[in-house]
Amino acid sequence: MSGESLQENFIVVGCGAVGLDLLATVAAFPKPDQKIRSTSFKTQGGGNTGNALTCAARLGLKPRIISKVADDTQGRSILDEFQADGVDTSFIVVSKEGTSPFTYIIVDNQTKSRTCLHTPGFPPMKPDDLPESSILSALNGARIAYLDGRLHETALVVAHEAVKKNIPILMDAERLREGLDDLLKVVDYVVCAAQFPQAWTKAATVPKALISMLLSLPKIKFVIVTLGKDGCIMLERSANEVPSTEEMDVDKLLESLETRKNGSVCIPTCISSSVTKLRAEGIGTICGRLYIGTAENIPPSELIDTTGAGDAFSGAVLYAICANFAPEKMLCFAANVAAAKCRALGARSGLPHRTDQRLASFMQ
Template sequence: MPNLCTVSSNASSNFIFGVQPHNFYNVFGSRRTRPRCRVSMSSSDPQNAVVVGCGSVTMDFLATVAAYPKPDDKIRSTSLKVQGGGNVGNALTCLARLGLNPRLISKVSKEGTSPFTYIIVDNQTKTRTCIHTAGYPPMIPDELSKSSLLSALDGAKFAYFDGRLPDTALVVAQEAVRKNIPILIDAERPREGLDDLLKLADYVVCSAKFPASWTKASTVPQALVSMLLRLPNIKFVIVTLGKDGCIMLERSVDGPSTEEVDVDSLLESLEIKRDKSVSIPTCISSSVAKLKAEGIGTVSGKLYVGTAESIPPSELVDTTGAGDAFIGAVIYAICAKFTPETMLSFAANVAGAKCRDLGARSGLPYRADPRIASFVLEKLSSSA
């Protein structure tokens, strides 16, 4: 089936159910422009898969400054870039560049205010500050017809939700479950309706602060155990830690002699094995164990510690959207059946490549990029 590209509209907004897979910059069409479809993937490609995303698309205004302004300062930007943004839009752009076929369910304004984000990139500290303005009114389920929903999910191999548009996202997720389409949720922060989405998830990727905030556990490892206990359908949960990499807890099946270990102690033992002299992303994993979180419970699983790429200061430009790039790469890795160790290293490489250019999308690597091509070629060779 060709990549879906249908737009329904009313007096105030466009609802985009599919956009061109290789260039997501033109989703903010005027009355005279509509998203165009373009498919260049070979049908024989084993990684060829349709991924449906539902959530946020924005226009990003990226202003670089020599240093972040003090209160009541007036400063000039050193550069300005305008490009598409939003968690789901960025992750799907990542997937498109890696060769998959994305479809997007979201809403942008035709005559009112679309979501936009003003991003201040500090050249001195290499940090970014995001000021987001939500679009109005938000998308509601009644605006997504049953026929459009079924068309968007037709032939899909994966579904991704960033937690925005919660009422609409829940309708899409429930239909995905009925069609046995795996679901990944981006748990960036507690949001209205997120709990209902998490109950339907197969995979969760969350920010550093989310696990403890959501579970009230005192440490990240304990919080990950709590999440797997509270969400029995989840296969794994990843918490991203920026320059410190990530931690992943994968659910496993108990063996006859599975050892019980304290999850905090296990993480400490893995952290000791980090080789800080290695600049490329690596992954350290435990064996399957009964992971105990004091006062919470025990879950059978395997713990992974993934490192981030150590990017030289002269090459680090902007971290905006690094988490979205990471998630896009994780989804690709799941579709391509990478091992967890390969998946985490691959995702860290993709995120690192993104950080070498301004904005969430400019630096996203294409499939043939030398920094990631080895992962793809290795998988293709092993599948041959």
Template sequence: MSRACENTVVVGCGAVSVDFLAIVAAYPKPDEKIRTTSFKVQGGGNTGNALTCASRLGLKPRIISKVADDTQGREVLRELEADGVSLEGTSPFTYVIVDSQTKSRTCIHTPGYPPMKPVDLPKSSLLTALHGAKIVYFDGRLHETALVVAHEAVKKNIPILMDTERLREGLDDILKLADYVVCAAQFPQAWTEASTVPKALVCMLLRLSNIKFVIVTLGKDGCIMLERSFNEGPSTEEMEVDRLLESLETRKNRSSHIPTCITSSVTKLHAEGIGTVCGKLYVGTAENVPPSELIDTTGAGDAFIGSVLYAICANFTPEKMLCFAATVAASKCRAIGARTGLPYHTDPRLATFMK
């Protein structure tokens, strides 16, 4: 673990739940009866997973969420506490069907009820949760409570990382306050209505003036990151953003099995019909996990985000951060569920990053 991260507090606000993981030979057809090849009950929820990852990497996470005093709720608390995560109706739970053939997963989520509201979070508890925090993370859920937490974080100059899986109620209000954004593959174009992902990333930085970087995760195809730059000079080259991405893609080392990162120089990135932003474009590759080792992708995005939280706290360079996050996500994919395969900071596979 980086010494810079010792006793570093990270706060998350969002979903914690229980996952019921059914592993099947192939996804069932309508009206078909099949049997599981194995079954596992494990903690889930984007915030629960991302902060469990952060805890194993060496951070000290606190979660603002809500569970009920029922079987699922008690299991959520037990597992988070076992991983060193502090947690400040019915509890949420998710059925996860893992297809052994395609290595894909299908999630059927049942939200908790009643949902968490700002009245459920006393000001004293909020201040305690944020005390000493280096960064705050939101997964887009519990939007009314999350907005209260976000405004308090801004007052205290605590940076915000926003996870955007899909369009959600209240999402824009928190995005306007965010310093960093990590998106699922479909989100940038859905939010901006841009014709390509690179154009959408330019649009996001133009609309959200506070954002330092935005990352879009692409599963086995790695990720793309656009970092805002304030070093624009008179000689800074201007280039169409799609063309720049294409040129970076050609530099990928297709034979490498470990995560790599290709980056542009500081460039005026132009998106036709949208505008121009000065920044650097990064292309991160995913680890090439052998088919015999690839077990389950559930929670891979959460592992990536937990790693980004750590990397920000440890002041990693963007190149190091993207390779680190890809390595942690790949480790997670080698075991069933969102948490079983999450590595600890002592894992030999992370040794080069933790120096």
């Protein structure tokens, strides 16, 4: 599929968090009551949906974003940055009063970890802020919708309209949030943070939790859990029943896939099972396929900042769904995009464009 047709036809609509990130790098994270100096500083757009849609725009999709900012310096900066990246801001509500969301981010140069202090925007977004006609206009012609679990009341309105129009929905489930369960019931795909599946299901292991999620949420086609430098695990529901009655314990299957990983390979790879009946003791069985995706082994000298790596991964998954990538290709592609992001400070500086040579093999 050519870049022109992707840009022309594939509209993605996102509803969720946008903001401004104030990023300071430090030699080491400060102790209580300690005064230290930053080694570098950057102001840049942020927010899960803002980052994921910026990633999607650079990869060739046409994003439209539903969110809210205030008519202040931060809000204007947020809008300007989106517009420079080709993200349609027509559906962002601009409040004449209040403050735009912003986040202080401290990046530890020693551990490469980041600590975030978020200040939500005020007044918060409500469904009444955006007329139903505007939501329908935003979804007109969309190939896929994206939700990050924030602005849950507005997101649910968007989700229900997307369902009516048969527009599939990808959701980023970072943590337990108000209204999240209602959103999960109507989405088609989920990308979640490492702790989420067990926190949501109370299952003993991640693989068991993934089976529990697919059993609880019959509409979901696949769920991916991102594990940082340890890559990701994906469980894909199979549309067809397996002829064999034999069941495979999902934890044991994951262990067997892990043994097939090649630790000497630096570039992202993907290992998968065949379609089988997967059993989670005490939870149930699902007919599906399990995948392990590895992350790129980034040299310490090149690893700058992990802020927004999960958002970059989600943005790449949006592109992969639109481009009909096979799951193995999708997971490797998303890992490459996330790794590129980690080589620069902030959630967006390192996001690659579709012409980036590191993505050339995926874009052919």
